[in-house]
Amino acid sequence: MKITCRLTHPVSIDMAFDVHGLTVLLGRSGEGKTTMLKALAGLLPSEGTPFDGLPPQARPIGYVPQSLCLFPHLLIWQNVAFSLDGADRRAKAVALLERFGLAAFADRRPRQLSGGQQQRVALARALARAPELLLLDEPTSALDPVTRDEVVAELIGISRNGRPAVLASTHDRQMALAADHLVILVQGRVVQQGRPADLMANPACAEVAGLLGLKQNAA
Numbered sequence: 001m002k003i004t005c006r007l008t009h010p011v012s013i014d015m016a017f018d019v020h021g022l023t024v025l026l027g028r029s030g031e032g033k034t035t036m037l038k039a040l041a042g043l044l045p046s047e048g049t050p051f052d053g054l055p056p057q058a059r060p061i062g063y064v065p066q067s068l069c070l071f072p073h074l075l076i077w078q079n080v081a082f083s084l085d086g087a088d089r090r091a092k093a094v095a096l097l098e099r100f101g102l103a104a105f106a107d108r109r110p111r112q113l114s115g116g117q118q119q120r121v122a123l124a125r126a127l128a129r130a131p132e133l134l135l136l137d138e139p140t141s142a143l144d145p146v147t148r149d150e151v152v153a154e155l156i157g158i159s160r161n162g163r164p165a166v167l168a169s170t171h172d173r174q175m176a177l178a179a180d181h182l183v184i185l186v187q188g189r190v191v192q193q194g195r196p197a198d199l200m201a202n203p204a205c206a207e208v209a210g211l212l213g214l215k216q217n218a219a
């Protein structure tokens, strides 16, 4: 899937990149990663996205914000079933929870779950509408290293099934290096994209080398 996006406010962005498998957007704080994910999800006005003209609810997108935004007053299964209709919505939600090993938590509330479990509930909710593209804003930022590795493995598993493609923003170098496709942002522009190993071997510039944690040659 080809993603394009142009924005002038609140930050200047002009991006074009491919999404296949688990794709990770890596950039410094303030580059506009969150802003672009919101624009793709239809929560901010933008131009040149593949989804222009569609209201947020009609976009084939699942979106997990950094704060997750689970509904605290709803049960876990009700959170997952939020966008579903029909008498079988509980069964569908529980089936999704089963996929993440959380079916036993269906009748609890979000505050009764750990951060990693809440992240998986938010993932299940985003997958409920069978999106073509799953957007995740810094999905590992609140997780300990072990849970982070589990969530990244789950994202790889989700994306390997072909649908949805998964696009995650991060500062997390470990997550970036585990991706199928890595997109590096500098000042709202894509400066390099490709397989993480290829970028590690041939960083396009000092900024890319810095983001990847490579030693830079003295000028």
Ligand SMILES: Nc1ncnc2c1ncn2[C@@H]1O[C@H](COP(=O)(O)OP(=O)(O)OP(=O)(O)O)[C@@H](O)[C@H]1O
Binding pocket: 010, 011, 027, 028, 029, 030, 031, 032, 033, 034, 035, 036, 171
């Ligand atoms: N509602 C807003 N009003 C004004 N400026 C904003 C608004 N939202 C974001 N910005 C600015 O736009 C820029 C990009 O913000 P954004 O949150 O998209 O960056 P980011 O790359 O996701 O950063 P981080 O990695 O720290 O989350 C920042 O300079 C931010 O201050």
